Amino acid sequence: MSEKTQAYGIDLRAVAPHLLLPLAILGVVAVFAMLQPAMLSADNAVNIMKQSSLFFFVACAQLVVIITRGFDLSVGATVSLVSVASSMAMTALLPSIGAGASIFVGVVLGLLIGAAIGAVNGALVAYGRINPFVVTLATMSVFTGVATTISGGFPIFNLPDAFTFAFNQMTILLLPIPLVIAGLVAFALHFSLTRTVHGRVLYVLGDSNEVAHVGGRRVKEHLFLAYVTSGVLASVAGLLMTAQTGSGEPNLGTSLVLSSIAAAVIGGASLRGGTGGISAPVYGSLLIVCLSIGMNLQQINGSLQPVVIGAILVFGAALDAYRTKSR
């Protein structure tokens, strides 16, 4: 059995990461395009670009910690809290200091909250040496509670129009703004993962904790930083999604935890750590967004959609196990 998989695992392994996912994405688009021609309309193309850019950030947030053999279950809570807190700040400051300054304060506050949540996770995981699953499960619970508490559970409306314009509707050279920001972030993240010591340490950390320590780097600081990065990326997602919906929503991120992990793992990041580049969140988010937009166009029952995502998740994990075995 194991010999057999190894025999043709080599061929597959060389080709699969480069071709399998783009083909799968094209296949999904083609199938839905046959069922619903609207899938290929210009409006829908823009929609796919926007949605997958938004989703890309949470998938990246997940990737950074999955590389270190960690998890971040609190990305959804971060998105919700950032959405609520920056909306409240913007709407509260809007009359007194004007649109520009209040948007600035709101965005900075959002990023700071993301960094702070990441710092809490990172401190407990790196310095407290507590299992990342439990840490982020607990912070997820705490910050979801904070988000619903400060908002009272209701959406926050009346955001400055300039905010939704600048972070959602604006286009630069025909490209929607979320896509532009996603591109910049993708480039920066790719650079830091492949060309910096910090990035290399994260991969080594995921491969083997001991080796990373023997290597003599200040491993804990790098691990801490990975969680802070994850928190900041999640907060960017929170800000952009708030601009998309046009209101601060206390349950904006609830469904994101699962799908962000699914996106990173289907894209090729292994839960055993140490692998996965920037292509993982790119492919993963495109695949999941194309699927869910296609299912919406096809008017598939809302409760059945998670069933499909769950099946893909298990399939992606099986693929991951297969890849690890053949290595």
Place this chain on the structure above:
Amino acid sequence: MTAIAASQQSRLGRVMKAIGILPVVLIITCILLALYEPRFLRTSNLINVLRNASFLAIISAGQMLVIIVGGFDISVGAIVALTSVSTALSMVGLSTIGIESAPLIVLLGCLAGLVPALVVGIVNGFFVSVMKISPFMVTIGTMTMAAGIAGYVTGGTPIYDMPELFTREIGRGRFLELPYIVYAAAIVLLALWYMQTQTRLGRYFYAVGGNEKASRLSGLNTRKYIWLAYILSALLAGIVGIFLTARVGSGEATLGSTLMLESISVAVIGGVALKGGVGRIQMVALSAIFLSVLSNGMSLARIDSKYHIIIIGLVIIIAVAAESYRENRRSRHV
């Protein structure tokens, strides 16, 4: 003088090590609550606490088994919802095909209701033990699928029209003042205690979780025990689903949504180590009582339910931080 103090301290330390800090915290919490809010000690309230603790203890016992063999079960909450829907549907179905006797409908309905739970457990166990996929991914996947199916089947509306025997007698009935679920929990806990301490099966679970490779090399069929742990966890979650359905009187696809988080909290607070191989059912039971007392206290003190998850989250962090502090100190001494 200092020597006596030191020896006393070490004796205290030994006692603490044997029973842990949880019973002390539980007793202190109860005393503070009783002083602050006399309503806490009313019989009706205590029975209420005991009932919630029973639900929690059963589902957390399953979670404990899975964590002991080195895994996780995220799907327990969704299994509760799925069982609720399937139990209600099968009872309604059985009465429409013309079965008259209520006890027969209830019995067959409960058995049929457990089938989906069993299937989820078998699927979880298969992917984790045979396919060697991360338990986290597997159970989060089956969780979404189970919850989605439950939501799809009900279409968002609860299922009513179950026999009175089920909703009134099993759901709200009492034997010697205590609800039936308390006896169910006692039986489950006793059975698991017996299994963990007195049988080979129990030792094998610990062995597999403590060091899977060593257990396999010494001839244990590790796959079998890992698989079994997921099946037992799913069945225990299913039992909780049946009792909760009887209690609320309808099959609901949203039942048990908080139980996943709570069952993991109970296990972690009860000292079940996430790296596997460690965990005792007595402590899990105590921890279930502790969590129920805590949320009961928060309700009595009229703390908004939105704060509950914040406080439970904080308690988890404190519990695991204490655990890892103890672990680090122990490894430094050795």
